[in-house]
Amino acid sequence: MENKRVILAVALSFVVLLGWQFLFPQKPQAPVQKQEPVKQEQKASQEKPVASGESVFSEPMSTAAIVSAKGTKITVDTPLYTAVMNSQGGLLESFVLKNFKETIEADSPNVDMVGKNALNKAPMGLILNGIATWKEGVWGYKGSNLNLSGNNAGTIVFTGDVEGFRIQRRLTFHADNYLIDEDVRVLNAQNPSAEGRLAFTTATKSLSAEGDRYNPTRISYYDADGLSEKNSRDDLKEEGVMASGDISWTAIDSNYFILALLPRSKDVTVKGRLQDNIFRVAAEKNVELNKGVQRELGCSYYFGPMDTKFMSKVPGDLVKAVNFGWFDIIAKPLAIALDWFHQYVHNYGVAIILLTIVIKLLFWPLSHKSYKSMEQMKKLQPMMAKLREKYADDKEQLNKEMMQLYKTYNVNPAGGCVPMLLQIPVFFGLYKALLGTVALRHADFIHYLPFTDIVWLADLSAKDPLYITPIVMGATMFLQQKMTPSAGDPTQQKIMMFMPLIFTFLFLNFPAGLVVYWMVNNILSIAQQWMIHRTKA
Template structure:
């Protein structure tokens, strides 16, 4: 095998890796049926009814239908409807819809989503927020960073008294609920409970890099469903789940019950993504009570906050095959940002560090390429001499490599080692909440036109991807040409393919690839001058 053939294979492999994410951005498991199975069991939680617990009574029940109550924290503002504890609004104080300073805050529960009763409970198929009288204990809450506060919603559906005690913290996005179902009747009840979340699309429709999708978590890992065609029909889970959520690259709305044998299902209804986690077989004895803790998360996919949620909710941040590489690279990116205060500059600094680490391997690669370049005339002669005997030609080529002590794959093996790192950083940047609306160079130089003001969005003028393609072309021209003309044409065509793919990439990713190419060109130029 010749050195250049290996190079072609490496470059094509890298193109496939990047191109796959371009053409097929999400990687959900292939379902066996239209109703895909997703999740696995949570650790067993004792859920037997407490015999000593008494059923809730209605002695002090005072219906307050339609009343609104507001919870304000440094991180969000939530508005609940007293009828069932359903969310009417959940706006994030630190995130805006666009890059302009006066843009509206991101509201995870707008009017459209509110119609689907986010955080609503369904008992035995009956929505508890409809045709049920509810009372509210507590009023508006204004919490500081270190404060907590609670609201209590109480309602009755048939013989079942529903009590929801929701606790909020000013230090995070997690809402903890203590749910109790009490049987006020004279006979035991066997119930089915659905815990739901609902949210309108969290990203632009058709955004291949940042899709809105349903997610479930099981013991085998994260399962994603982003086929809107199947979600419109409804997908159900045949396996026990630990949590369910609607999420994009940057935001997540999820429900995390403390129970075993949960079932998950998801659907798109009138443009709203709905996820429900069901618990079957809840036995409520006559005059007794069943308690079920539930947690809800509504906020950014920030590891700092997700780590506080139960059942490994942080697994919602998924970097794919190169997760083990992406996570330390993100930590390094944060390290550089703490010093330079600009995410674009931090990306450049991280790229430079990676190139320094791989400098010896790159040096060896370029050196091997130069050795192969010297052998090209001899290899051409062998091809011509043994053009009708391919086996003999390969034998003579291998003998030539042995004689001159040249490894035909020596120029590529260092590149192969670097590919996982490159793609790991690519995934890390693509899913990093820090890059959303993060500015690098806000205005196009010498103009007042907005340019790289959002590293999570594409370059509006396509300058960086075009320059990136040009640097890749220059890099190819500086690399010793393959002896095979067909291979040479393929190599020169690769910059065109990459430029096309990168046109709509988030600009933070393009900056990384562009800087990487520039450093590689400088390294090759230095080696050529050093030789001369």
């Protein structure tokens, strides 16, 4: 097989991979396999199994609504966020992140991890034996508004009497992290002794646009089998997510933000569902509620960015929520490298260019060998043409003669495509890193088109709104192809000439940072080929 055919096959494969990513973004496999243990657990505790399509949440939870004026609002202010709690049950009314805006507009509001519509689903509400404690109980609190700084922590205590139970919720907030720790004490003061169920919950609006295929809002959990997640809205509405056992955490998350529950008891049942366009999760624990006996349970919450700097300090392996799929092993080092460059240049666009140069230098020897191999293949074209003419009716003999020709002149027909093959995983790794690294969300490169007030590359995680970079990228690809030694029959050459056009079309909606990487890589490849031609001359 001649060199050009190999390169053509690689290029076409690359186009197929890109097209597949563009048209059919990978969806995580639904954790169906976890359902059977849940049913067994329910049977053991004599709970009613959840049928297909039935809500995994108790009825009070799906119908309860709160009136925020019923309780006193308590504010927790830190350098990272401002949270508003409601004394009626200790509900979370809002959790506004100070370092993240909804859009790149100057007057954009900060990201609220709860959202007004989610308030009716009771974020951080406790459910005891199916009772919505924030709705049925009489509550008070101890403490006041918190204003935390440095590495300080502050605590608010909520106490309520709920149908014969005394509940105390002790919430500890940290100034240097998005972590909230909760200690719950439940005293059965009046009810007969029995086994009960206590569920920690949270809820939020969708963390991304409903039709966003590249950044869906998911419900996930992490257990001994690893990460499981589901992002199909239809499935989350009809079936939801349910699993039991040694579960470290459950969460509502997107590429950039996460609301996680981290129960301290591992033997729990986690549940998730999409109701009224609000995502909800719960972590439920069976507990003995003997009369006159006080029980203690604990849970932590993390409401904030998918930032490993903070998540690595959170218990329960929450950092495993940052996952780039198949290319995780490549994407994470690339994200780290981008952060390293950024701390010196303070611009992620420049950091991407520097990373591209480093990657190109690493591949330089292979690329150099590749171009030389293509030059050698070009020299063999007259002899190869004679062999095709001589053995036009005998394909098997033609292949043997071709292989002998390559062997005689010490030419590797696949040598020209090795660098391309090696760069494909790097490309997709960077693609995943750009789509899933919160530091690159709204990262600015060249905010305004030079000499104008037109917003241009103000968000490297989004497409180029003016389509300038993909067009330039296509032009550099065309120029690079014109400089590459031509081989193969005329039909293959014509197909190859369409590649820049196909790539340009595919790159139109890709993150601008990825297009910048590929464009700079093409420019460096052109410079390398020019140097090789100049050396020959």
